[in-house]
Amino acid sequence: MIIYNQTWLANxxxxxxxxxxxxxxxISPEEFKAITQKYLVGFYTPGxxxxxxxxxxxxxAVLFGDGLLAFMxxxxxxxxxxGFVLFLAMLSYFVLETLTKQNNYFRAGVDxxxxxxxxxxxxxxxxMMIGNADGFNIAISFVVLxxxxxxxxxxxxxxxxxxxxxAVLAFIFFVWIQLIPAxxxxxxxxxxxxxxxxxxxxxxxxxxxxxxxxxDCLYITQAIxxxxxxxxxxxxxxxxxxxxxxxxxxxVPFGRVFWIWTFVVPFVYIGISVRKKxxxxxxxxxxxxxxxxxxxxxxxxxxxxEIALTIAGSAMLLVAFAIMRYLKVPKHGITTADxxxxxxxxxxxxxxxxxxxxxxxxxxxxxxxxxxFGGGSFGGGGSSANF
Amino acid sequence: xxxxxxxNLHVECLISDASLARIQAKANKPRLFSVHxxxxxxxxxxxxxxxxxxxxxxxxxxxxxxxxxxxxFIALICVGSFAYGYKKRKPFxxxxxxxxxxxxxxxxxxxxxxxxxxxxxLQYQYNFxxxxxxxxxxIPMLALFFIAYRFDHLGILSMAIANLALWMGVSVTxxxxxxxxxxxxxxxxxxxxxxxxSLLALSIATQRYNFKKHFKFSYQHYGIHVCYVALLAGYxxxxxxxxxxxxxxxxxxxxxxxxxxxxxxxxxxxxLIVLLYSYVMISSLMVRLTFSVGDGALIFxxxxxxxxxxxxxxxxxxxxxxxxxxx
Numbered sequence: 001m002i003i004y005n006q007t008w009l010a011n012x013x014x015x016x017x018x019x020x021x022x023x024x025x026x027i028s029p030e031e032f033k034a035i036t037q038k039y040l041v042g043f044y045t046p047g048x049x050x051x052x053x054x055x056x057x058x059x060x061a062v063l064f065g066d067g068l069l070a071f072m073x074x075x076x077x078x079x080x081x082x083g084f085v086l087f088l089a090m091l092s093y094f095v096l097e098t099l100t101k102q103n104n105y106f107r108a109g110v111d112x113x114x115x116x117x118x119x120x121x122x123x124x125x126x127x128m129m130i131g132n133a134d135g136f137n138i139a140i141s142f143v144v145l146x147x148x149x150x151x152x153x154x155x156x157x158x159x160x161x162x163x164x165x166x167a168v169l170a171f172i173f174f175v176w177i178q179l180i181p182a183x184x185x186x187x188x189x190x191x192x193x194x195x196x197x198x199x200x201x202x203x204x205x206x207x208x209x210x211x212x213x214x215x216d217c218l219y220i221t222q223a224i225x226x227x228x229x230x231x232x233x234x235x236x237x238x239x240x241x242x243x244x245x246x247x248x249x250x251x252v253p254f255g256r257v258f259w260i261w262t263f264v265v266p267f268v269y270i271g272i273s274v275r276k277k278x279x280x281x282x283x284x285x286x287x288x289x290x291x292x293x294x295x296x297x298x299x300x301x302x303x304x305x306e307i308a309l310t311i312a313g314s315a316m317l318l319v320a321f322a323i324m325r326y327l328k329v330p331k332h333g334i335t336t337a338d339x340x341x342x343x344x345x346x347x348x349x350x351x352x353x354x355x356x357x358x359x360x361x362x363x364x365x366x367x368x369x370x371x372x373f374g375g376g377s378f379g380g381g382g383s384s385a386n387f
Numbered sequence: 388x389x390x391x392x393x394x395n396l397h398v399e400c401l402i403s404d405a406s407l408a409r410i411q412a413k414a415n416k417p418r419l420f421s422v423h424x425x426x427x428x429x430x431x432x433x434x435x436x437x438x439x440x441x442x443x444x445x446x447x448x449x450x451x452x453x454x455x456x457x458x459x460f461i462a463l464i465c466v467g468s469f470a471y472g473y474k475k476r477k478p479f480x481x482x483x484x485x486x487x488x489x490x491x492x493x494x495x496x497x498x499x500x501x502x503x504x505x506x507x508x509l510q511y512q513y514n515f516x517x518x519x520x521x522x523x524x525x526i527p528m529l530a531l532f533f534i535a536y537r538f539d540h541l542g543i544l545s546m547a548i549a550n551l552a553l554w555m556g557v558s559v560t561x562x563x564x565x566x567x568x569x570x571x572x573x574x575x576x577x578x579x580x581x582x583x584x585s586l587l588a589l590s591i592a593t594q595r596y597n598f599k600k601h602f603k604f605s606y607q608h609y610g611i612h613v614c615y616v617a618l619l620a621g622y623x624x625x626x627x628x629x630x631x632x633x634x635x636x637x638x639x640x641x642x643x644x645x646x647x648x649x650x651x652x653x654x655x656x657x658x659l660i661v662l663l664y665s666y667v668m669i670s671s672l673m674v675r676l677t678f679s680v681g682d683g684a685l686i687f688x689x690x691x692x693x694x695x696x697x698x699x700x701x702x703x704x705x706x707x708x709x710x711x712x713x714x
Contacts, residue, residue, distance in 0.1 A: 014392070026413060027406045035401045046708045049655040053663065053704050061697035068690040110701065277420035286425060306443035313437025317497075320429040323422070324490055335419045336426050336489065 001153050002213055003100055004043070009213050011039040012106075043106035054109030062092065062117050082128040089121035100155070115157050122147045138178060141171040152217055161217035165202075165224035169194060177245070184246050188258070191232035199225035219280065226269065226284050233261030236295040263292050277333065423489075430493045438500040445508060458508060461501050468498025472538055481598045484539040495538050499546065503527055524554040536599060544605050548586065552613075555582050576624060579617035586610030591648075611657065614641055615664040622668070638668045653711055659704075666700055 002009075015036055022032045046054070066088050070079050078084050096114035105111040126143040130136055145167035151160040172194045177183035199222050205211045206218035231237050235258045242248045252258060269285030272278070297308070327336045397407045441461055448454040472495050475487045486492050506527050509515035516523040531547035534540065555578055590606035593599060618641065622634035642665045649657035673692055677685055 017392075018396075021410060024413075026409045027402055031402050031406055035396060038399070038401060044705075046705070047655050049659045050704055050708045053659045054701050056663070057697045057701045057704070061694050061701070064690050064693035064697070068687070068694060071687060071690060279420075279425075282422070282425060286429070304447075306440050306447055309436045309440025310444060311440075313433045313435070313440055316429050316433030317437060320426050320433060321490065323426055323429075327422075330419055333420055335421050336423055337419075337421060 002156060003097070003154050004106060004156070004213075005104075006213065008041050008043055008106075012041045012043065013212070014039050015041060042104050044104050044108050045106045046108055051107065051109035051112070055113040058110045058113040059117070062114070082125050085121060085128060086125045089118060089125055092118040092121055111155065112157070112159070115151050115155055115160060119147050119151055119160065119163070135178065137174040138171065141167050141174055145171055152214070156213055156217060158216055158220050161214075161220050162224055165198065165221040166228075168198065169224075169228050184242060185253070187241075188232050188238055192229060195225045195228035195232060199229065223280055223284060226281065227288075230261075230265050230269075230284075230288050230291070233258055233265065234291070234295060235259050235262045236298055262295050266292055274332075274334070427489070427493075430490065434493060434497045434500070438497065438504065441501070442504050445504070449512075458505065461505050461508075465498050465501040465505055468494045468501070472498065476538065479537060483599075483601050486539070491538075492540055492542065495534065495540050496542055499531060499534055499543050502530065521554065524550060528554050535602075539599070541602070541605060544602055545609075548605065548609050552582055573621075573624060576617050576621045579613050580621070583610050583612075583614030583617055587614060587645075607657065611641075611645060611660055615660075619664070619667065619671075622671075635668065635672065638665065650707075650711070655708070655711060658707060658711075662700065662704065666696070670696065 018027060018032055018035050021027045022029065027035075069088065069091075070084075073079055073084060092114055096111060096118055099105060099114070100111050123140070123144055127140060130139050133139075145164060148160045148164035148167055151157055152164050169191065173187060173191060176190050177187055180186065202218045202221040202225060206215050206222070211218070235252065235255065238258055239252050242252060266285045266288035269281050269288065273281035273285055293312070302308075303311070324336050327334060330337075393402065393407060393410050396402045397404075402410075441457065441464075444457050445454050445461070448457065472491070475491060477484050477487060506515070506523075510523045516526065528547060528550035531543055531550055535544035535547050556575075586606045587610035590603045590610055593603045593606060615638070618634050618637045622631050622638070625631045625634065642661050645657060646661045649655075649661060670693070673696075674689065677689055677692075
């Protein structure tokens, strides 16, 4: 099913593993060289910047190429039919398959972008075909699911696996509220069950040696499932959805249950993550604490923003310093030391760029023209969470 | 399974006895779980929230008595942070100086931001620097550069560069470059050009004189974007005059210099930047040329050009990538 040479995939995993050993000084450079020469990998995988550049250029080529085809087809009056889009989709997919096979692309930018484009085009075909018919949501989420699932299976693409995970949950949600009379009221519990099952299933397959080529994809699925599990019981999500879909304003029935869920689940995640030493759970848990606070502040304006920010900031600093102090000597197998891996992004000094982006303020005109002086600006702070 | 894998490698004589022993020793040790990035992120967001909150606090309560207490608090944070930095400082060196502990950089960051807030307030309320607005941005900039070099802090260096731009009357972070794009004014374009060139000169000097070599990236990163954006803006601003030609020439010269430098230091990031901006320049020249000839098959030709050139650039990227790896 998978398009890639499976021996190479296995060799690539081996190489990655011994690269870690090399970085932490367990094996010598000569040994590393010998191993990589014996276990060859024939894929074409450039560095991250080449990948980004090639993806951008691929997008340009495909956009203008499709434009060219549309230009040529314009006289035949077929551009507005879904058949033409289907033709473009098939063309994209054909190019994707051919190039990947011929040039042994593996996460090379060209294949990533073509996968995305082909997927979007296929979905566009069905959107044009179905139009405004009943059950549009169900049909489209199903189409997205099938398309992205196939692209995941074929190319082991992580973005596609994320889309597939969202699509399967969306499909269950739409089917449930459409088919069951009291669908919307019971939907939170169904979605909790569904995302819980998804998490469990993905975890099971991720541990299975037969599906080792999809391990990264399954981890992504797990992360999506964890987020969905939380969102299914989050008060804000439920209230907004019931207001949007059933026109029911005001508090939600069983509100207390959902409030408890909103606040307890992040801490449960963190608790489990510390016990199981699972970085993904920990990060999602930390992120969800912020989500829980935001949810609360959306309904109860207890403190003005500036005081809330000041208190929250101080609290975070205190917690961070406390953790650092407590873990100065590693305890319970947990450390705050830098993992002895060389992160390739470190060379870019990502952190310093983020600092500049968030703390530098606009060149305000001379300070006497208004009421404002450039205090700390704090846009987009949450986006720096290490994901 | 992992164990078996290494046993196989050992049997194949790919790893020595000693290495195998080391690997096994590590596998038998309990694995440490690192929360390094999580704690750092927490610190960073904490500083963001605290300084943002305090800044807002002063801003909202500027007319009440209480704001002086808040200011005192900000000043205390600032002094406290720098006192900590001073106490834990390491001797100055022109090389990379590792922070004495993981929290050090963040304490310095906290101190610097609160210093900016404090100075901004002084200027607003008491006209500390008088009506000399140049001085009001110049002093913080000097302070930031000093902190960046003294404590070896890349984040503060970026802030200092942003302040340098502020002092020159422009903005420098990529987001702002895109958002504020008011390039209708030739003075602004020239200011950007001067700024970009001085940053690039600094990046080269940093390397040449071996003084804080690891700061080169920051200077070069901001310098190259500012230069290209200014040159392209200058080209479009002077579209119909002969000056446009000078800007095209500028892009050409900059590309050659930067490309050679990036190739020498094997930085694919800068090669990519050079190629993409050059591509924009070449394409706009191409569009211009086509329209100046102008006839029926024009759109057709342009579409062909874009498809062909994009594919061509992909091959070029692959080729450069191969060359870089080969070296």
